[in-house]
Amino acid sequence: MIESRGERSGPFRAGDRVQLTGPKGRLHTITLEPGKLFHSHKGAIAHDDLIGLPDGSVVTNQAGVEYLALRPLLSDFVMSMPRGAAIVYPKDAAQILAQADIFPGATVVEAGVGSGALSLWLLRAIGPTGRLQSFERRDEFADVARGNVATFHGADPENWSITLGDLAEALPRQAAAASVDRVVLDMLAPWECLDAVSTALKPGGVLLCYIATVTQLSRVAEAIRATGWYTEPQANETMVRGWHVQGLAVRPDHRMIAHTGFLITARRLAPGTELPELKRRPSKTEFSDEDVEAWTPGALGERQVSDKALRKRARAADAAAASSRATEPGGAEPDAGAADRSESAGEAG
Numbered sequence: 001m002i003e004s005r006g007e008r009s010g011p012f013r014a015g016d017r018v019q020l021t022g023p024k025g026r027l028h029t030i031t032l033e034p035g036k037l038f039h040s041h042k043g044a045i046a047h048d049d050l051i052g053l054p055d056g057s058v059v060t061n062q063a064g065v066e067y068l069a070l071r072p073l074l075s076d077f078v079m080s081m082p083r084g085a086a087i088v089y090p091k092d093a094a095q096i097l098a099q100a101d102i103f104p105g106a107t108v109v110e111a112g113v114g115s116g117a118l119s120l121w122l123l124r125a126i127g128p129t130g131r132l133q134s135f136e137r138r139d140e141f142a143d144v145a146r147g148n149v150a151t152f153h154g155a156d157p158e159n160w161s162i163t164l165g166d167l168a169e170a171l172p173r174q175a176a177a178a179s180v181d182r183v184v185l186d187m188l189a190p191w192e193c194l195d196a197v198s199t200a201l202k203p204g205g206v207l208l209c210y211i212a213t214v215t216q217l218s219r220v221a222e223a224i225r226a227t228g229w230y231t232e233p234q235a236n237e238t239m240v241r242g243w244h245v246q247g248l249a250v251r252p253d254h255r256m257i258a259h260t261g262f263l264i265t266a267r268r269l270a271p272g273t274e275l276p277e278l279k280r281r282p283s284k285t286e287f288s289d290e291d292v293e294a295w296t297p298g299a300l301g302e303r304q305v306s307d308k309a310l311r312k313r314a315r316a317a318d319a320a321a322a323s324s325r326a327t328e329p330g331g332a333e334p335d336a337g338a339a340d341r342s343e344s345a346g347e348a349g
């Protein structure tokens with residue numbers, strides 16, 4: 001597996017993705033193709049004017065408007081790619097990589113795959129010698145994720161698989177007992193998957209759950225403790241506050257993303273081990289039907305995406321991936337229609 005697109009440097013080449021920043025900070029992402037034009041309401045830029053320029057150059061469109069051209073970072077890409085489910089934001093992805101101790105060469109299980117944002121960070125961290133096994137129970141989400149990952153890499157990574165189905169049922173079929181180094185769960189009810197995950201994890205392996213609400217945090221913490229198979233769970237959240245730094249006007253930004261989710265981690269004990277300070281098993285915490293109702297997608301305020309809208313996004317992700325593969329050096333001839341769709345799909349507001 002190579003991260004052919006993401007790690008490129010040097011002058012812009014045909015097939016590169018380039019992020020253009022217009023005069024009002026509006027972002028447009030294009031994939032460079034000789035002879036093609038990028039159109040906006042402010043005029044057109046010939047892709048040929050960009051090919052050969054160093055990364056970080058300014059180009060002028062046919063109406064004299066200037067655009068800054070840079071290869072997008074992975075964080076730029078995930079924030080502008082088509083979404084099915086809500087993504088893990090870069091601030092949380094960075095903490096997930098650190099707190100779950102994702103390392104080059106690791107075997108990692110991830111569920112659900114959603115839009116593939118976290119998959120991209122995990123693939124980068126495990127490198128070509130690692131293996132990422134992702135699980136997703138909705139095939140439309142899996143399609144969006146596949147398209148996004150292929151667009152970023154210019155190909156389907158060989159060390160990545162998506163298995164369709166519920167993790168609790170599918171994982172035992174896909175992973176041998178004690179074969180997985182790290183498990184990262186981003187789903188509504190991670191406690192339902194603890195048996196399967198605990199069997200797959202190696203002793204000393206890390207389980208990390210990313211959850212959105214305190215009710216989920218409480219339930220998964222108690223469920224992890226109740227197994228008796230893990231170290232004491234550690235929970236936290238990450239708040240990143242941007243700063244305005246200009247001359248003497250140095251202050252926090254007025255707006256910030258205040259809440260995304262909580263992280264909770266615990267390490268798998270060796271079979272038969274009891275934590276020294278926990279000779280007594282914690283009593284099983286009971287939950288009423290009303291508590292459980294509080295964890296349904298509707299009650300949690302999760303935005304429900306219609307199947308029709310999802311199919312449209314999956315087609316956009318697929319078209320972007322086709323264009324990305326086609327423009328990869330040595331790839332198939334580009335499909336002009338697909339390339340057009342890819343440009344509008346890659347545009348960020």
Ligand SMILES: C[S@@+](CC[C@H](N)C(=O)[O-])C[C@H]1O[C@@H](n2cnc3c(N)ncnc32)[C@H](O)[C@@H]1O
Nearest residue numbers: 085088112114115116117118136137166167187
């Ligand atoms: C919030 S999204 C994941 C987003 C993803 N981490 C990203 O960064 O793009 C949650 C996903 O988990 C999936 N899911 C929920 N429970 C699951 C389960 N038990 N097994 C497999 N997938 C599950 C949902 O279908 C949904 O796509």
